[in-house]
Amino acid sequence: MTASQIGETTLFVCTTCRTQLADAASDQPRAGARLLAAIETVPTEQRVGVAVVGVECLSNCNRSCTVAVTAPGKWTYVLGALDPDLHVADVLTFAQLHQRHEAGLPAWRERPEYIRKNTVARVPTLPAQR
Template identity: 85%
Template sequence: MTASELAETTLFVCVTCRAQVTEGVSPDQPRAGARLLAAIETMPAEHRAGIAVVGVECLSNCNRACTVAVTAPGKWTYVLGALDPDLHVQDVLAFAQLHQRHDAGLPAWRERPEYIRKNTVARVPALSMPR
């Protein structure tokens, strides 16, 4: 793995998440998590610079779906939930950019988008990097 790959932030998006409110959602529509992933992938490249966006199966946060996780080697990991694919794409990407720019992956609370501050599910310490 190259140094640039090690420095890259990864945004995992749960593609199996269902919408919190299922009223009016037709069964043939893509799940909310898949819609969130598609919306993130269609954002301009500068909003995703240095962020690898990866769709994953189930992040086990079904009670607060849609869910994403933001991580990078040697940095804290954040799990964010209760996201709406129609409303929170820019908040998610803004937070991922903040995470990327902070050495330890701990952006200042006040700098985070307000919705992200209120819907952080977990913060997990970084694993020690092998020497």
């Protein structure tokens, strides 16, 4: 099965995430919103197969910034402790690896090192309906 037959992966980016050093005192947008904006500035051809969607609160506040990577019939990953200035390429690389793998389980060694160390959760696919 080719990547185009597998379908698109969705990258959910929490827009309400703050940095560990509270953004509240700053007049800058929250770190999650900055992460989303940084990802959206990456040229479309470098995001092929990945739909980027901003969402409010992924409930991982202790390890923010947070994203979730998912697709129908595939495992879902929650990634945390992301820096909007440092980890855009790692997040997109992981999302594309997820998209290309039939079950959404990219090989551990192929994942960017920062992603390997900051995977918060891996959630199995829903069982097929009977």
